Amino acid sequence: MARSETEVRPERIWDVAPDLFGILDDxxxxxxxxxxxxxxxxxxxxxxxxxxxxxxxxxxxxxATIAAFHDLIAGKPALHFExxxxxxDGSYVWLSWNAIPENGIYYCTARDISADKxxxxxxxxxxxxxxxxEQFIAVLGHDLRNPLAAxxxxxxxxxREDLSERGALILKESAKSTKRMFDMIDDLMDFARSxxxxxxxxxxxxxADLSSALEEVLQEIAVxxxxxxxxxxxxxxxxxxxxxxxxxxxxxNLLANAVTHGDSTAPITLLASSDEAxxxxxxxxxxxxxxxxxxxxxxxxxxxxxxxxxQEGLGxxxxxxxxxxxxxxxxxxxxxxxxxxxxxxxxxxx
Numbered sequence: 001m002a003r004s005e006t007e008v009r010p011e012r013i014w015d016v017a018p019d020l021f022g023i024l025d026d027x028x029x030x031x032x033x034x035x036x037x038x039x040x041x042x043x044x045x046x047x048x049x050x051x052x053x054x055x056x057x058x059x060x061x062x063x064a065t066i067a068a069f070h071d072l073i074a075g076k077p078a079l080h081f082e083x084x085x086x087x088x089d090g091s092y093v094w095l096s097w098n099a100i101p102e103n104g105i106y107y108c109t110a111r112d113i114s115a116d117k118x119x120x121x122x123x124x125x126x127x128x129x130x131x132x133x134e135q136f137i138a139v140l141g142h143d144l145r146n147p148l149a150a151x152x153x154x155x156x157x158x159x160r161e162d163l164s165e166r167g168a169l170i171l172k173e174s175a176k177s178t179k180r181m182f183d184m185i186d187d188l189m190d191f192a193r194s195x196x197x198x199x200x201x202x203x204x205x206x207x208a209d210l211s212s213a214l215e216e217v218l219q220e221i222a223v224x225x226x227x228x229x230x231x232x233x234x235x236x237x238x239x240x241x242x243x244x245x246x247x248x249x250x251x252x253n254l255l256a257n258a259v260t261h262g263d264s265t266a267p268i269t270l271l272a273s274s275d276e277a278x279x280x281x282x283x284x285x286x287x288x289x290x291x292x293x294x295x296x297x298x299x300x301x302x303x304x305x306x307x308x309x310x311q312e313g314l315g316x317x318x319x320x321x322x323x324x325x326x327x328x329x330x331x332x333x334x335x336x337x338x339x340x341x342x343x344x345x346x347x348x349x350x
Contacts, residue, residue, distance in 0.1 A: 020095070020110040028052045028069055040112050042088030058084035058092050072101050082113065144185055152178050176224075186249075187316040190323065191301055200323045202246055207239040210247060211272070214281070217248045218270050221255045228259055229267040236274045240349060242328060247345075250324040251281060253317035254332075254343045258285035262341065274349060279330075282344040290336040298334065321345075 014021055014034050020041075021034040033048045041056075057065050061083035068078050078099040084092040094117045099108035155175050163171060190200055211234050222230045251270070258268045262285030271282040290298065299322040318332075325332045330347025 019112075020108075022048075022108050022110075024053065024099075024106040024108065026073055026104050026106070028054060041085060041093060047088075056086045058086070060084075072099050072106055075101055077101065078108075085110075144181075148178065148181055148185070152182075187320055190320045191316050200246065200320070200327045202243040202327050204241060204243055206241050208242050208244045210240045210242065210244060210279075211236045213244045213248050214251060214270065214272055217252050218255065221252065221259070225259050228264055230255075230270070231267050232270040232272075234270070234272040236272055236279065238274075240274065240279055242279075242347070243324075246324045246327070247281075250321045250345060251283070253321040254283040254345070257317055257343070258283050258341070261285075261287060263287035277349060278346055279349055280344060280346050282342055284340050284342045286340055289338055290334065290341060295334065295336075299332070 017034060018036055018039075020036045022030050022037070023032040025031055029052050030049050033045055035045075037043050037045070037048055053069070054062065054066060065081075065083045068081050072078050078097055081097040081099070083095060083097070085095050087093055093112055094114045095110040096113045097108055097110045099106055152175075155171060155178060158171055159175075214234055215232065218230055218232055222228070255268065255270065262268060266286035269282075269284040271280075271284065273280055299318050301316055301319040322332050325345050325347065328347045330345060333344045333346065335342045335344075
């Protein structure tokens with residue numbers, strides 16, 4: 001009975017498959033190849049068949065491939081084995097092989113994975129560049145401390161001298177700028193530690209007096225921004241197990257964010273409360289709501305809001321605040337609408 005035109009013939013797979021099919025003998029010579037060899041590598045059947053597979057190998061892959069073939073002869077299949085084969089034009093193509101032994105004959109297939117290798121190489125390069133950049137930031141932040149400390153020591157000495165009113169004002173502004181630079185270096189170091197795997201360091205106090213620390217933070221921000229009205233409602237029952245300087249840094253960053261991006265004519269409120277299980281600290285400000293596009297990258301490093309970017313920082317404040325929250329086993333929640341924007345830090349007390 002004749003085959004119908006639509007009848008499936010399995011042997012046609014050999015002719016139409018995009019992957020390379022081949023049959024080797026125990027000397028490593030190709031006895032039969034399919035048309036994909038020519039489409040992928042440029043070699044016609046007569047140029048491949050009767051020649052050993054080793055003639056087409058990249059020199060760097062030769063030893064490992066020959067060893068894999070010896071394993072194949074010993075009865076061990078080669079699965080997902082990768083090497084480079086020479087194209088007829090002299091270039092090399094990355095292939096992923098599967099080879100099965102059967103009675104002294106070795107059946108193999110290979111898939112072109114050059115694009116995958118290129119993508120992986122680009123990804124590895126990007127990751128390496130990112131790691132080098134973060135290592136550079138860590139070294140830079142560390143090395144900037146010494147000369148900046150010398151500047152600060154000079155300012156401290158000059159503060160003891162008799163200065164004119166103008167000189168005293170210049171010295172005061174210099175001291176404020178020096179403090180901002182130290183704060184930026186601290187941000188850089190925290191960023192580098194987080195990115196390089198060690199995370200934000202904590203020095204936990206079992207019975208920390210957080211209430212007074214939060215009042216001090218609010219006072220410092222208020223002195224730095226006399227044009228803004230601040231209010232607070234702090235009701236923390238007893239002590240808290242936390243790193244007080246780190247939580248203070250978190251709150252300071254959230255307050256600074258509210259000053260920068262909030263409505264300067266409306267008050268900024270600091271709320272803090274606790275129960276037996278949780279501690280909550282909220283910073284509330286008025287102003288334009290945070291858009292969805294901004295919210296997506298709100299806690300990412302160096303992401304700056306487009307409307308009113310800060311000119312006194314690196315865009316790391318919210319990122320570091322979120323890292324501090326995470327280090328305490330907590331999180332920062334954000335709610336923003338036309339009435340107010342509210343950042344809430346919540347952490348377990350235990």
